[in-house]
Amino acid sequence: MLAFASIMLVPTAALVGVLRQWRLCLYSLGVLYLLVAVIEAITLNWALAGSQLVVGATTLAITFLAGRQIFEETHAQVIHGRLPAWEYLFEIVVAAVGAVGAALFARAHPLFGLPGSVSFAWTWLGLAGLFMVVLASNIMEVGLGLLVFDAGLNLLVLSTSRGEWWLALLAIQLLPIALALLVSIAGIRLSHFGHGVALDLLQEKAPFVIGRTGPVRIPVRRPSRPPQTPRRAVRA
Numbered sequence: 620m621l622a623f624a625s626i627m628l629v630p631t632a633a634l635v636g637v638l639r640q641w642r643l644c645l646y647s648l649g650v651l652y653l654l655v656a657v658i659e660a661i662t663l664n665w666a667l668a669g670s671q672l673v674v675g676a677t678t679l680a681i682t683f684l685a686g687r688q689i690f691e692e693t694h695a696q697v698i699h700g701r702l703p704a705w706e707y708l709f710e711i712v713v714a715a716v717g718a719v720g721a722a723l724f725a726r727a728h729p730l731f732g733l734p735g736s737v738s739f740a741w742t743w744l745g746l747a748g749l750f751m752v753v754l755a756s757n758i759m760e761v762g763l764g765l766l767v768f769d770a771g772l773n774l775l776v777l778s779t780s781r782g783e784w785w786l787a788l789l790a791i792q793l794l795p796i797a798l799a800l801l802v803s804i805a806g807i808r809l810s811h812f813g814h815g816v817a818l819d820l821l822q823e824k825a826p827f828v829i830g831r832t833g834p835v836r837i838p839v840r841r842p843s844r845p846p847q848t849p850r851r852a853v854r855a
Contacts, residue, residue, distance in 0.1 A: 624657045625736040625743075630769050632747040633714040636754070637707060641686050644763060649679050650692030655740070655770050659777060662737055667777055669791055678766065678795045685803030686759065689810045710754070717746040733778055741778070744771025758809060769795045 631654060634647040652675030662669035725738035748768025755761045776791045 621658060621661050621734065624654045624661075625740040628654055628743055629714070629718045633711070634745060635763055635767060636714075636747065636760075637710050638786055641690060641759065645683055647765060648682075648763065651767065651770060652676075652679070652742075653765055655744075658737060658740055658774065662698055662734065663777060671773070672790055674795060678799045681763065681796065681799040682766075685799075685806055687756040689759070689806045691701055704854075713750055713754075713845070717750060720834045721746055737774065737778055741771040741775040744768065744774065747771075754767065756801060758806045762798065762806070765798050765802070766795055769798060803847065831844055 628651065631647055631651045634642050635651065638647060653811050656668040656671040656675070659671055721739050721743035724742050725735050728738075734794065745768055748764045748766070748771060751764025751767060752761055754762055773791055773795070777788065782786060
């Protein structure tokens with residue numbers, strides 16, 4: 620069961636980054652959270668797994684409400700604007716290479732004595748999330764990539780931390796909710812301008828994002844010369 624849940628994370632995370640319809644992406648993300656909860660229930664305890672389900676459901680609810688608001692204002696239902704077939708092929712190849720790399724890393728370097736399936740799960744989720752962030756073209760894609768990456772980070776921290784570190788565990792559990800809120804606020808604010816949620820618009824339209832700053836030119840007035848009185852010619 621553990622190995623099956625870890626292997627199913629490969630197509631689930633890949634579909635989050637490939638599917639074009641934003642609701643389907645969120646469905647895949649929900650299945651991903653369910654699989655992570657199953658892994659935590661088998662390797663850790665049911666309390667952490669239940670907490671993962673609650674946090675995942677809250678994150679999905681925030682992202683769904685924000686996505687509905689954004690795509691109603693922008694009159695679009697597509698989150699990934701990749702139409703050429705070769706881009707889908709490229710992403711499939713990238714996902715396959717990432718999965719193989721995660722499997723080799725988990726086999727060669729099992730950190731902290733974790734089971735191979737757990738090492739593969741968090742490594743794959745981390746790589747998949749980074750790929751999504753790098754290939755992202757809008758703020759919603761960045762948010763999905765960060766949520767996938769956080770799922771792997773969550774699995775790693777919970778599997779290697781001690782029970783006394785309750786403050787760190789609480790922070791890592793609430794991190795996806797904070798990420799979903801941040802991305803939702805950025806996307807909604809940006810969509811109000813009617814220009815979509817492209818990343819290049821963040822620097823031009825969103826006042827809460829650091830923009831490009833150019834050299835500041837301060838006009839300086841030159842001091843005016845006092846009027847000169849004409850001199851009279853002195854005759855000797």
